Amino acid sequence: MREISNKIENKINIINQKFENINNKMSEIDTKFESIFNKVVNQNQNNTKTQNDIESLLRMLNTNNNSVFSSSLNNLRNDSIIEFRGFKMRADVAAKFIKLEEMIKQEFPGRQIIITSGMDGQHMPGSKHYEGKAIDFVVEPLTIEESKKIEELAKKAGFDVYNEYIYDSPYKTGPHMHIQIP
Ligand SMILES: [Zn+2]
Numbered sequence: 001m002r003e004i005s006n007k008i009e010n011k012i013n014i015i016n017q018k019f020e021n022i023n024n025k026m027s028e029i030d031t032k033f034e035s036i037f038n039k040v041v042n043q044n045q046n047n048t049k050t051q052n053d054i055e056s057l058l059r060m061l062n063t064n065n066n067s068v069f070s071s072s073l074n075n076l077r078n079d080s081i082i083e084f085r086g087f088k089m090r091a092d093v094a095a096k097f098i099k100l101e102e103m104i105k106q107e108f109p110g111r112q113i114i115i116t117s118g119m120d121g122q123h124m125p126g127s128k129h130y131e132g133k134a135i136d137f138v139v140e141p142l143t144i145e146e147s148k149k150i151e152e153l154a155k156k157a158g159f160d161v162y163n164e165y166i167y168d169s170p171y172k173t174g175p176h177m178h179i180q181i182p
Pocket of ligand 1: 117129136177179
């Protein structure tokens with residue numbers, strides 16, 4: 001009996017060791033990836049091909065790890081137009097939105113947070129959407145009452161907010177939150 005439990009303990013130790021190795025490798029990969037990313041970004045920001053590379057890298061990061069994504073965003077010019085969650089917007093808007101998303105997740109764990117519009121779509125003439133400075137998003141599910149809390153968090157994150165869960169607009173396409181930077 002004692003012998004069996006010793007054997008099991010040994011196996012568990014081996015497994016733990018393997019996990020530790022995997023974790024170490026993962027952070028090595030993270031670091032390598034970041035340095036490659038920084039190289040690509042620094043090469044030439046105005047080069048169209050590079051811009052496409054950056055976008056595809058961002059798209060890839062976007063599906064993986066938010067923290068790597070944010071640190072990569074820091075290396076872009078604020079007014080660089082990037083694709084984030086399938087929508088075009090300025091890099092600083094995406095970075096701010098990631099922060100807001102963390103705040104929303106804390107307040108409403110388990111809710112879905114979905115961007116519904118960036119630079120695309122129909123908006124008011126002169127809308128910040130066309131400059132990449134505005135995005136629309138929804139939180140699901142969400143009551144009208146709760147939308148006021150989201151409004152508050154978005155302001156805290158540094159956005160100007162138009163709560164279209166409550167207020168109507170001529171271009172209203174359904175209940176959502178419109179946020180923009182000045
Ligand atoms: Zn909007």
